[in-house]
Amino acid sequence: MTADEDKHKDEGRIMKAIIYRANGGPEVLELVERDLPEPGPGEVRVRVAVSGVNPTDWKARQGANGSLAFPEYTPHHDAGGVIDAVGEGVDAGRVGQRVWLHMAAGGRPTGTAAEYTVVPVERTAPLPDEVGFDVAAALGVPALTAHRALTVAEDAPDRLSPGALEGKVVLAAGGAGAVGHAVIQLARWAGATVISTVSGPEKARLAKAAGAHHVVNYREGDPAAEIRALAPNGVDIVAEVALGANLDLDLAVLATRGTIATYANDGNKPVALDVRQNMTLNTRFQFLVLYTVGPKALAAGAEDVSAALRDGALPVGEEHGLPLHRFPLDRTAEAQRAVAEGAVGKVLVDVAP
Numbered sequence: 001m002t003a004d005e006d007k008h009k010d011e012g013r014i015m016k017a018i019i020y021r022a023n024g025g026p027e028v029l030e031l032v033e034r035d036l037p038e039p040g041p042g043e044v045r046v047r048v049a050v051s052g053v054n055p056t057d058w059k060a061r062q063g064a065n066g067s068l069a070f071p072e073y074t075p076h077h078d079a080g081g082v083i084d085a086v087g088e089g090v091d092a093g094r095v096g097q098r099v100w101l102h103m104a105a106g107g108r109p110t111g112t113a114a115e116y117t118v119v120p121v122e123r124t125a126p127l128p129d130e131v132g133f134d135v136a137a138a139l140g141v142p143a144l145t146a147h148r149a150l151t152v153a154e155d156a157p158d159r160l161s162p163g164a165l166e167g168k169v170v171l172a173a174g175g176a177g178a179v180g181h182a183v184i185q186l187a188r189w190a191g192a193t194v195i196s197t198v199s200g201p202e203k204a205r206l207a208k209a210a211g212a213h214h215v216v217n218y219r220e221g222d223p224a225a226e227i228r229a230l231a232p233n234g235v236d237i238v239a240e241v242a243l244g245a246n247l248d249l250d251l252a253v254l255a256t257r258g259t260i261a262t263y264a265n266d267g268n269k270p271v272a273l274d275v276r277q278n279m280t281l282n283t284r285f286q287f288l289v290l291y292t293v294g295p296k297a298l299a300a301g302a303e304d305v306s307a308a309l310r311d312g313a314l315p316v317g318e319e320h321g322l323p324l325h326r327f328p329l330d331r332t333a334e335a336q337r338a339v340a341e342g343a344v345g346k347v348l349v350d351v352a353p
Helices: 002-011 057-061 134-138 140-150 179-188 199-210 224-229 241-254 275-281 295-310 329-340
Strands: 014-019 028-035 042-054 078-086 098-101 116-120 124-126 169-173 193-198 214-217 237-240 253-261 282-285 324-328 346-350
Touching: 002 346, 014 329, 028 214, 028 295, 028 329, 042 134, 042 329, 078 116, 078 134, 098 134, 124 134, 124 295, 134 140, 134 346, 140 237, 140 253, 140 295, 169 179, 169 241, 179 193, 179 199, 179 237, 179 295, 193 199, 193 224, 199 214, 214 224, 224 241, 241 275, 241 295, 253 275, 324 329, 329 346
Parallel strands: 169 193, 169 237, 193 214, 237 253, 253 282, 324 346
Antiparallel strands: 014 028, 042 078, 042 116, 042 346, 078 098, 098 124
């Protein structure tokens, strides 16, 4: 069937989608019907099964990225689904392929909170038949952020694979969060010794279930001494979610030439650096956000995450340290509110019945 015949076949078909036309709270999200989108050159259309919700989704909706660049947006970057149409220049053999999506809404108005979405083909990656769409929707932002955090150290490789981090010590701050969970799983898959800091026993249980070798409650005792006892030569890579709150602890346990890769500053505590201390340590600070990380890093991350996926290294669910919270498409506003209010685990939107 030609591309023109495909278009003719799809004429008149509609889909359900979540949109917003102005920045604001969850109330700006609307469930609407829209014409089925057509993929352009280098693009694919994906029938979405499950959409993943991340903090960046509600923050963008509230205006963190500035005023809207398009008349309306469909939110969410991540999803699992099936390619059902391809644009010019894309292998037609990919139709019917199960995929995981990442950065679907990056610089585009068409995210994954819809029955169908159109994305550049490079923002999709094959999903093994044995891996569920729940796992697919939980990858994307968390897994690629974790990959970046683990591959920016001076004395460590810039790609992940089994054994790549052998002999390294990784500290996953907030190991019960979605990114912390991915840091633990990817670092463990790559051969690192993984320590995670948490705020209480329930989150400690989740971090251990994710695969952390050691878990330290940063609210009790002397966490720096406890981490130093576990890693006498210091921590090589810190994947940090709250730099202002945790900087003193990070520097107290960091190895010489260690790296602090920070992807958030939960709590918004100001960051003040002791220049001499960091000069002596030869500290490397890496600030990261996927919007501007660049296509090379995104492609490398997607390849390595897919390899870990094929190895069965990235399971989700309560028993694997990442509880799932599910909402139907028409309750996407509640799903985003749950993330904004700090739901522990991964919030998913079930798009397909």
